[in-house]
Amino acid sequence: MSGIENDDANPQLTRIAARDAIKARQILINAAQDGPIAPDKTSHAQLVEKIKAALKAITKEGNKTLEMRAVTQYRNGGTIIEMLTEEDAKYLKQSENKEEFIKHLDPKATFKERAYPVIIQFAPLTFDPDDIEQIRELERENNWEQETITMARWVKPPNKRTNHQQVAHIMLTMKDPKSANDGIRNGVTLNQARLQMKKNKREPIRCAKCQNYGHIARECLSHHDTCANC
Missing domain, CATH: 3.30.70.330 (RRM (RNA recognition motif) domain)
Structure with missing residues (x-):
């Protein structure tokens, strides 16, 4: 499982710290298949603009703008938004802020917490x-x-x-x-x-084809392979 260390190994702390820093900046969202940001209803460029518009709707202390670094969306609607800073990610995860963000982005979408x-x-x-x-x-x-x-x-x-x-x-x-x-x-x-x-050494089931959790490759509906490293 990525994100926490294996106590049976000698971890490369620099690599783990860098990986954890990226994860700390990330926001996870599930887009509903019939929602406005569903994969088949919006291009990547359109999704980026929708996210930027929703972020601008969130008021931050000192009128600072929340900024994102990158966004990745998978065919099942899973969307990873990497914020510019960990501070911005934490601010966006606060209950009232994430509700406001979802309202402007896609009321049918849901936030997901990493486990x-x-x-x-x-x-x-x-x-x-x-x-x-x-x-x-x-x-x-x-x-x-x-x-x-x-x-x-x-x-x-x-x-x-x-x-x-x-x-x-x-x-x-x-x-x-x-x-x-x-x-x-x-x-x-x-x-x-x-x-x-x-x-906990019991790893969740992960698809070797699309890299998402909860199913295996022979049950996968994705038409394309996804690199596990990228």
Whole structure:
């Protein structure tokens, strides 16, 4: 999985940092097939102009203009917008701003957050991953931004625990690769206990033809191959 480090390898930190910097500037959008920015309803040039117009509609402090660096749209409607700066991307991802942006770009389109699944090992069973306040406290304890954790659950269902079990693994889905990488490198604290965190090795299904997730090549509807590196 791109975006967070593999704890079993010796990562090339410069390459990872550069890749993460690009991802931090990116906005992910799904365009509806019957929407105005669907792949078969707009050219690349027209899509660029629509995005620029929608960005101009967002008011930023000091009347600064939000600017994008590049845009890529796939045949399934998936659209990646790379902003000029990480600051612009974070600003656009704020709830009120992304709603305004979508309203001007395509009301049928939806924002997507990148997902970075990790596992906290041997967490005490006194922690409740279903308790949102405990999740927010976990974020505060590790200096993560609020709502960095988008999902939390025990890896093994509670009804399969042994009678004397006191710890278990927790699976987290995070939306910030930097926080995920920091936790993998340095560990995390949970209720003042230092615990280890690792990358979840179960990779999502990815099509070798179009490079999108959720299906395999023999089920792909794309008419063209897409380079996995580009």
